[in-house]
Amino acid sequence: MHDVIIVGGGPVGLMLALELSLANVDPLVLEGSAAIDPTIKAGSLNGPAADTLRRRGVEFAAAAPGGAPRFIGHVAGMPIRADRVRWERLEGSSDTAFVSQQQIQELAEERLAERGVEVRRGIRVMEVVPHDDRVSVVTDAGKLEASWVVGADGGRSLVRKSAGFAFPGLDGIMTGYQMLVQGTGLDDIPIGWHTTATGVFRRMPNNLILTAEFDGAPADRSAQITLDDLTGAIRRVTGVDATVTAALSATRFTDNTRVVDSYRRGRVLLAGDAAHVHPPFGGQGLSLGMLDATALGWRLAGVIGGRLPERVFDDYERERRPEAERILEWSRAQVALMRTDERSRAAGRLVRSLMETPDGATEVARVVAGGVVSYAAGDSPIGTFAADWAGADADGGSLFDVAADGFAVLAHRRNAEPPASLDGRVRAFATDDGPAPFVLVRPDGVIAWAGAEASGDEFAQALSGLGLVTALHAVPTR
Numbered sequence: 001m002h003d004v005i006i007v008g009g010g011p012v013g014l015m016l017a018l019e020l021s022l023a024n025v026d027p028l029v030l031e032g033s034a035a036i037d038p039t040i041k042a043g044s045l046n047g048p049a050a051d052t053l054r055r056r057g058v059e060f061a062a063a064a065p066g067g068a069p070r071f072i073g074h075v076a077g078m079p080i081r082a083d084r085v086r087w088e089r090l091e092g093s094s095d096t097a098f099v100s101q102q103q104i105q106e107l108a109e110e111r112l113a114e115r116g117v118e119v120r121r122g123i124r125v126m127e128v129v130p131h132d133d134r135v136s137v138v139t140d141a142g143k144l145e146a147s148w149v150v151g152a153d154g155g156r157s158l159v160r161k162s163a164g165f166a167f168p169g170l171d172g173i174m175t176g177y178q179m180l181v182q183g184t185g186l187d188d189i190p191i192g193w194h195t196t197a198t199g200v201f202r203r204m205p206n207n208l209i210l211t212a213e214f215d216g217a218p219a220d221r222s223a224q225i226t227l228d229d230l231t232g233a234i235r236r237v238t239g240v241d242a243t244v245t246a247a248l249s250a251t252r253f254t255d256n257t258r259v260v261d262s263y264r265r266g267r268v269l270l271a272g273d274a275a276h277v278h279p280p281f282g283g284q285g286l287s288l289g290m291l292d293a294t295a296l297g298w299r300l301a302g303v304i305g306g307r308l309p310e311r312v313f314d315d316y317e318r319e320r321r322p323e324a325e326r327i328l329e330w331s332r333a334q335v336a337l338m339r340t341d342e343r344s345r346a347a348g349r350l351v352r353s354l355m356e357t358p359d360g361a362t363e364v365a366r367v368v369a370g371g372v373v374s375y376a377a378g379d380s381p382i383g384t385f386a387a388d389w390a391g392a393d394a395d396g397g398s399l400f401d402v403a404a405d406g407f408a409v410l411a412h413r414r415n416a417e418p419p420a421s422l423d424g425r426v427r428a429f430a431t432d433d434g435p436a437p438f439v440l441v442r443p444d445g446v447i448a449w450a451g452a453e454a455s456g457d458e459f460a461q462a463l464s465g466l467g468l469v470t471a472l473h474a475v476p477t478r
């Protein structure tokens with residue numbers, strides 16, 4: 001009997017496994033593929049999602065190419081103009097990062113191997129059967145039992161379907177391809193994002209090409225992608241008479257937007273694309289999943305360790321569902337703006353003109369960079385993400401250094417003494433940064449409590465919400 005089986009060794013499943021392992025839980029990861037899927041998909045993380053890795057000691061190059069202080073991308077194929085963004089207004093929010101999902105998987109697998117956590121590859125889960133006290137996981141290599149199962153098995157999640165989650169939302173109206181290709185005539189396709197009478201496309205200098213057509217979802221999303229499919233999409237959308245002769249990577253997508261009715265059913269939980277799907281415009285899916293993983297990790301570890309009640313899974317959903325719904329809304333708006341009918345194009349032109357203004361450019365940059373991700377109610381610092389505060393002692397490291405092995409952190413001013421008997425899973429950290437003399441930071445980087453004195457009921461309650469003593473910390477509703 002395993003404490004927890006994670007179905008799916010994609011970036012979200014592996015990140016969750018790492019978070020659990022850091023919290024002294026030994027998960028088993030079951031992954032259907034024999035090796036990491038090299039198909040090009042996500043290549044960037046928004047600020048808070050990049051911080052989930054920085055907090056675990058991963059370093060990224062600081063600036064984005066082209067002189068912009070950070071990667072900000074596009075809205076509905078309309079590039080955000082870095083020269084219009086008022087960067088000073090985004091100060092204090094975390095830097096985005098260029099990182100592929102395969103790099104994240106490699107990194108997480110390496111760390112998991114060091115920690116002795118098993119990622120069992122080439123095992124396909126066929127069914128999950130929930131019971132009151134456990135979940136049976138039926139695989140093509142036999143049956144396993146676990147106290148908890150997390151479905152991190154992507155947008156077509158078997159776990160979600162098998163455990164009976166509903167997945168309401170909108171069907172797709174478009175067909176997109178992202179491909180890295182070789183062929184003839186490709187150089188005649190202009191570089192960058194373009195809207196034509198038949199769709200939207202983007203070409204990068206290395207012939208990474210994205211096409212989007214708005215005349216219906218793919219008839220069969222599982223059908224093998226052929227060179228003819230790719231050639232046809234390029235010709236129809238760009239109008240260029242190119243021919244694809246080889247595809248180094250190709251993926252087909254649509255714009256169905258859905259979020260599960262509940263993030264938990266009994267002993268089965270969902271995270272990442274298994275819980276929410278949306279089109280990739282604006283590059284937010286991986287970020288959403290990485291933050292699901294870190295929000296769930298310490299809670300699931302606390303429940304398994306008997307330090308937290310199962311009610312904390314309600315808090316997981318209360319925090320993460322609004323984020324998923326926000327991204328669904330954002331991506332639906334982008335598809336509406338990308339459609340090729342005259343009314344949609346007029347709306348697109350209007351939004352483009354707003355994005356040319358400093359206020360407009362700054363606002364969309366804030367959203368794409370993840371500067372709006374927060375669980376806070378009102379102006380309270382509680383529920384916001386702690387930045388990488390500098391240590392007061394030159395050799396003491398920064399907040400992320402101190403938090404690197406999954407501990408909660410009690411940050412305090414250098415002249416404010418932390419309580420002598422902190423729980424074993426809270427590290428004290430002297431800093432001149434932060435919103436209050438004492439700030440309790442969760443293992444996922446979220447501020448759980450801030451105050452003038454690290455004592456009294458409220459402080460004890462905040463500790464308990466992290467599974468460090470016994471009562472419960474309530475997450476504010478928005």
Ligand SMILES: Cc1cc2nc3c(=O)[nH]c(=O)nc-3n(C[C@H](O)[C@H](O)[C@H](O)COP(=O)(O)OP(=O)(O)OC[C@H]3O[C@@H](n4cnc5c(N)ncnc54)[C@H](O)[C@@H]3O)c2cc1C
Binds near residue numbers: 009013030285287
């Ligand atoms: C073209 C494209 C571009 C994108 N660009 C971006 C971007 O720039 N930024 C961004 O943030 N996001 C982007 N995304 C979205 C991003 O790729 C996903 O959100 C991300 O992969 C989700 O990770 P995941 O771990 O939840 O799911 P997945 O990556 O889908 O991983 C699920 C894993 O589960 C395994 N699995 C599935 N079923 C089973 C089973 N029955 N048994 C065992 N294993 C199973 C699969 O093999 C897979 O390894 C893009 C997506 C696409 C398609």
